[in-house]
Structures are given as C-alpha cells and as structure tokens.
Amino acid sequence: MDKIYSHPVSLRDNSTHYCAGCGHGTAHRIIAEIVDELGIREKVIGLAPVGCAVIAYEYWNFDCSEAAHGRALAVATAIKRVRPENIVFTYQGDGDLAAIGTNETIHAANRGENLTVIFINNAVYGMTGGQMAPTTLAGQKTATTPAGRDVLSHGFPLKISEMLALLPAVKYIERVSFHSPQEIIKAKQAIKTAFLNQINNIGFSLVEILSPCPTYWGMSPQKSLEWIKEVMAKEFPLGRIK
Amino acid sequence: MKKKILMTGNEAVAQGAIDAGCTFYAGYPITPQNELTAYMAVHMPGKPGIFIQAESELAAINMVYGASAAGARAMTSSSSPGISLKQEGISYIAGAELPAVIVNVMRAGPGLGNITPAQSDYFQATRGGGHGDYHLIVLAPASVQEAYDQMFLSFDLADKYRAPVMVLGDGMLGQMMEPLQLSAVSFQPSAENKKPWALTGCAGRSPNVIKSFYMDTNELEKFNLNLQKKYALIRQKEQRWEEIFLKDAKTIIVAYGSMARIARSAVHALRGKGKKVGLIRPITLWPFPEKAFTKHLTSNTRYLAVEMSYGQMLEDVQLAVGKAKVDFLGRAGGGVPSEEDIIRRVNG
Amino acid sequence: MTEKIIIAGSGGQGIMLLGKVIAETAMRENKFVTWLPAYGAEVRGGAAHCAVIISDTEIGSPLIDKADTLIAMNALSIIKFQNRIKNKGLLILNSSLIHQFKKAKVDILECPCTEIAEGLGNNKVANMVALGAYLAKKTVIPIRAAQEAINEMAPADKKALVEINIKALQEGAKSANG
Numbered sequence: 001m002d003k004i005y006s007h008p009v010s011l012r013d014n015s016t017h018y019c020a021g022c023g024h025g026t027a028h029r030i031i032a033e034i035v036d037e038l039g040i041r042e043k044v045i046g047l048a049p050v051g052c053a054v055i056a057y058e059y060w061n062f063d064c065s066e067a068a069h070g071r072a073l074a075v076a077t078a079i080k081r082v083r084p085e086n087i088v089f090t091y092q093g094d095g096d097l098a099a100i101g102t103n104e105t106i107h108a109a110n111r112g113e114n115l116t117v118i119f120i121n122n123a124v125y126g127m128t129g130g131q132m133a134p135t136t137l138a139g140q141k142t143a144t145t146p147a148g149r150d151v152l153s154h155g156f157p158l159k160i161s162e163m164l165a166l167l168p169a170v171k172y173i174e175r176v177s178f179h180s181p182q183e184i185i186k187a188k189q190a191i192k193t194a195f196l197n198q199i200n201n202i203g204f205s206l207v208e209i210l211s212p213c214p215t216y217w218g219m220s221p222q223k224s225l226e227w228i229k230e231v232m233a234k235e236f237p238l239g240r241i242k
Numbered sequence: 243m244k245k246k247i248l249m250t251g252n253e254a255v256a257q258g259a260i261d262a263g264c265t266f267y268a269g270y271p272i273t274p275q276n277e278l279t280a281y282m283a284v285h286m287p288g289k290p291g292i293f294i295q296a297e298s299e300l301a302a303i304n305m306v307y308g309a310s311a312a313g314a315r316a317m318t319s320s321s322s323p324g325i326s327l328k329q330e331g332i333s334y335i336a337g338a339e340l341p342a343v344i345v346n347v348m349r350a351g352p353g354l355g356n357i358t359p360a361q362s363d364y365f366q367a368t369r370g371g372g373h374g375d376y377h378l379i380v381l382a383p384a385s386v387q388e389a390y391d392q393m394f395l396s397f398d399l400a401d402k403y404r405a406p407v408m409v410l411g412d413g414m415l416g417q418m419m420e421p422l423q424l425s426a427v428s429f430q431p432s433a434e435n436k437k438p439w440a441l442t443g444c445a446g447r448s449p450n451v452i453k454s455f456y457m458d459t460n461e462l463e464k465f466n467l468n469l470q471k472k473y474a475l476i477r478q479k480e481q482r483w484e485e486i487f488l489k490d491a492k493t494i495i496v497a498y499g500s501m502a503r504i505a506r507s508a509v510h511a512l513r514g515k516g517k518k519v520g521l522i523r524p525i526t527l528w529p530f531p532e533k534a535f536t537k538h539l540t541s542n543t544r545y546l547a548v549e550m551s552y553g554q555m556l557e558d559v560q561l562a563v564g565k566a567k568v569d570f571l572g573r574a575g576g577g578v579p580s581e582e583d584i585i586r587r588v589n590g
Numbered sequence: 591m592t593e594k595i596i597i598a599g600s601g602g603q604g605i606m607l608l609g610k611v612i613a614e615t616a617m618r619e620n621k622f623v624t625w626l627p628a629y630g631a632e633v634r635g636g637a638a639h640c641a642v643i644i645s646d647t648e649i650g651s652p653l654i655d656k657a658d659t660l661i662a663m664n665a666l667s668i669i670k671f672q673n674r675i676k677n678k679g680l681l682i683l684n685s686s687l688i689h690q691f692k693k694a695k696v697d698i699l700e701c702p703c704t705e706i707a708e709g710l711g712n713n714k715v716a717n718m719v720a721l722g723a724y725l726a727k728k729t730v731i732p733i734r735a736a737q738e739a740i741n742e743m744a745p746a747d748k749k750a751l752v753e754i755n756i757k758a759l760q761e762g763a764k765s766a767n768g
Contacts, residue, residue: 078308507650
C-alpha cells in the first residue's frame, strides 16, 4: 500500500491558535508542503507579519524572523541581499502589505527583489478585532465601518496586486482562493511557482490568497467560503494577473 | 603607517564603518549627512558590500534589521527628523537583540528645524527613543579621527551586547574636514564575532527565530529583566570619557561632541589666565560616564554643563553629581555657545 | 601659532577648493587643521564661504569668530565678513571685483586676482592667485608645499590643469611681493 499522506517536516507538530475556519492554517500548511517538496527547508527563511499570523514561526520548522507591521519586505530585501543563496519569503496580511506597508511593498517590487510574497487577503483586520482593511469590500461591515464601507469616505477596496502588476520588475502575480479544495490545489500550484521563480532567479513573485475570516465576517466557516466565491471573488477576480 | 588624508566627518564615519567590517548600508538622503550616504554608494558595492538607497527611513532601518538578522554588520545613518522616523525599527532591533549601528548627524529641531548643528536629540538617543524599556549605547565623537575610530568600537559593542549602537554627531562634525589617520588593519571576523543566532537556513541545527513578541506576559517580563541585566552590565563596563585638568579644578565644564571642542578651547584660554578649570567630555552618552564625576566629586566643585540644546545632558550631569552646583549654558536652533560665552560664564 | 582664515566669495569662484588646498598643505606640513564649509541654506543665493584653522596645537572650535585673515573674492563677501577680521588682521581683497574698500586697523592687500587669472587664460584660477598672494604675505605654510598639494590633489582627469593653477599661485605671490 502506498503512503499517500505524511506530516510535512517543515510544519511543527502542534495545533494552531487560529479560529475555526480561518485560512491561515491552510496557508501555513501549503507553504510547509512546498518547502518540503522543493527540498529547501534548510535554506528557507520566512518572515512572519504583525497580525494574526505573527507567531507563524511557532508552526513552521525552519528559520524565521518577525518583521514590524508592514516592514516585512524591507527586512526580506536585506536578508536576501545578504544571503542570496537562501530562499526568502514574506507572509503578510492585507493591512500589513497593502496599508501600513504599502510603501515597502511597492518599492521592494519595483526594485525587483528576488523574493516570494504570500499575501493573505481576508478583507478585514483580524488580530486587532475586525476593523476595516484596505481590501474590505464596499458595504462590508467592520468594527470601524459599522454601517458598511462607504467608498466615498473610506475609499475603494485596494487592488494592490493589479497595481503591482504595472511595475516592470515584477515577474509573477496570481490571485487564488481557499474557497474549495480545487481552489486550494490551484493556490498551492501558484505558491510553488512563486518559490520556483525565486530558486530560478526570475524575480519578484506574489500570490494573493482570498482567505476566510469567519470570526470577523460574522459568518459560519461554510458560509464564509460561499461568500468568497459569490462576493469577494467578484471584486478580486481570480487568476494570473502577471 | 598609512598617510594622513583630509576627510569630512561624514566621510570618516563611512570609511570607518567599511574598515570596521560593515557589509550592509541602507539609508535615505537627508542633510547634513548626505556625504556619508554618497560615500557608501561609491565604496560599498561589490563583494561583500551592499548599498541600498531605501524608499524611506523606516525601510532603511528595517533593512538594517534584516541584514543584521542575516548576520551582517549593518548600519544606517540619518539626521534628526529621519532618526525620529527610524525609532520604530530601532525599538524592534533592541527587542530582537540584534546588533546594529545607527549614525545621527544631528541638526536643529523641532520639526523640520534647520540643518545647522545642534545636540537636541540627546534625550531621544540616551533614553531609548522608541517604545519600550530599552537603551542604545550612544557614542559621541568630537573629531573626524574619533568619528572614524568609533565606528570600530560601535560595531564591536553592537556585536558584543547584541544591541543597537548610536553614533551621535552633529552637522558641524559631519561637514568639517580634519586630517585622518586610517587604521592599518581592517576588521577580520574571528570566533568572537560568530553569530550562531543568525538566520542562515537551518541546515544542521534547529531553526533560529528572530523576534520580539512574547505571547506569555511572564515570558515578556523575564525577557525585559534580562535586557535590564544587560544594560546594568553595559553601565558598569562601558562608560567612556576624556578628562582635562581635573586635579585642581574648581570649575568643571561638561560638554560632548563638537561642543566639547569649543569648551576645550575655553578651558585652555582660562588656564592661560590662571583659572582652575577642567573639562569632562563624555564619550559614551549612554551609559553616561558617572564614574568620571564620582571620582572627582568634592563638595565645593562647581560644574558647568554646556550643550547645543536646552538642558538635556544637564539632567545627567545633575544625576551624576548629586548635590553639587551645576550651572548651565546652552543654545540650540542654530546658535552655538562660543568660547567667549563659556569664558564669560566661568568668570561670571 | 594659530591662524584662522575665512575665505568668502561666490559659488563658482573655487572658494571651497581654496580652503581645501590650504588645509591639505597644512596637513602635509604636520599642522593641526580644520576646514569647515558653509552648507545648506547658507550656500543658497550663490554665496560661498569656508573657515580654515591652522595650528601647532590641537584645535578646539572649527568656528571662527574673528579671523586672522579674510580672503574676500567678491563685493558681497566684503559686506558680509568685514567685521569678522581681527584687529590688525589681514584682508586679501580681490581688487578686480572689489573697488575702493577702506577699513581702519586692518592690513589690506589688494590683489587683482580675477584679472591676473584672465591674463593666464582662465578666470577660474583667481582662487589660486589669491592663495599665492596670501602665502607670500603670511608664511604660515610654504608656497612650495602648496604647489605639491595642488599637484597631488588634482584628480587624474584634471592633471592638465595643474600647470595653470601653479602658475596662478606664483603670479599671486609675485603680485603680493610687488
């Protein structure tokens, strides 16, 4: 009988602190599987964000650093420049990558740093208690948009992936989703491509994942997946952007 | 011995850093320290030197965080308003116990202020500057030669204590030229400089994590207590100062950096007139060289704190001398106390 | 011996370089020396000045309140710095651009720096003419050492200009000894 499942070496054997139905656990696991599959566990350096995934290094079994809120791509830039032989990736939420860290994001991308960026877009701030994110949808209720996001005063959902795609030094951007097992398989493919691009010195690669946050969406995990498919993916279309 | 060369303070800091084994520099342009960044842009690139003009001061200090986490001797430089922006990253560097060197070529504030020399960032530098209970080791060069030499010291101290070190100069020192004797030897990494904690990939060892976050408050308190122990050790071991004519001094002037040069001229002039005046020049601002004062403390010594700010270093002098009388002479915002100002105050 | 020199003029007159040549020469003569430029907003509007101090002993402040020597290369610099010369101090005055300036208790040496430089074919070397006049008048550093410094300071792509600079230096000295 063939072994068809094993626990990734790159994932520690402990349970996560995430809420039921949260996408972070899935994302952590996919990354760990890819790191194993590519045989880069001893070369990889991960950057954990400020946000719900701040202690991602408690789950990953390889070298990691925290970065201040929004600064992961500045930190990663330097690590990769100092150690070009290592494989460096950032794992960032929407507030981190597209609000407080927009500047670092745009300029690391514009310099074409040979990095892999995993961008978790769940349209809300999780760790701080469900406030509006730059990617919060029009009309979406959050702790700081109690009547729903009014685009005329709060701005529109920020499509940072499309913005980054305009930059000549950016090599690969794809938006994927966690709303079904089939989509998760596609997401894994995209993330693998983003890692392979770094290994092959192709350059800046980013995968945006539409990821569920049932707690702050006020929905069941099942309903959250439907909401991604029916609502969120309409605003943030899936597929290869660059 | 190498030939002496004329260099500005800014250039001497840059060359000193390179000779001291700095292999990573990130910075953002701001006057009056631009010559430093420009010098790095010319002399850093190539193996293994890395130069990045960052998109912001925040990015620059966080690049230093990353480079240091990866094991490099890393530095950034800026001037006052830029240093304010870097405070977030400096706090994280202290919290993650990373070695790093930050150069502040001070200008006059507050706000945009002006690019004239000042020493108004003393509190910010010596009290931590960002959030949390931490300190920087703060060195204050008073000459172009010392600016160069202190880069070796600052990288060594940063590595030794896994702590950020700030070199605190000012626009005058940054811009002025003096003859400089370059070191005959440049930094060679030794066993002492091994960084087993650095992020290199976890081949042959368990994973390393660079972090300042502690979910458990007991753990965070324990970490803070350890930091405090480190600071106590630094306080005990690393106080540095220069003293002139203290033995019979009735008045002791206290000044650091560029200000100390002017104070030194005043001291020599006053001694020429038979006045019993001495000088303590703090070389480390944190730890403040309290030992210099306790060594010479007599009940009738009068102190005069002279600074290009409004009573910042003064507080440390007062703490160091207890009940002794401390006079103050300070100007900032473009004004620099002159030799004559100091002489008048001592005679007055 | 301590000699405090303020050099002032307009941007493009080689004010900073003049100061640097003095500083470089003094260093080669094993003197203590500081060179401090005006920077930032001070140099806006085309004005330029620097302060050079040469001494046999360690130099405290690089700032100069009252100068032993003022080298004034244009009319504006005289207005700005005439009160910064010490009693009985020396004023080297570029008489090509500054006319009929009188001041009591100051030793004034008029030198038509710009005209001499033009005579040599390049008005940019007026600064070296002034330097020659200064070093002829005050022997704080030997003119021969200044020549060596100029020769060695010139970057590889400017070596062709060394000759005219040294010529300017000599002409300046000649004019001062007049």
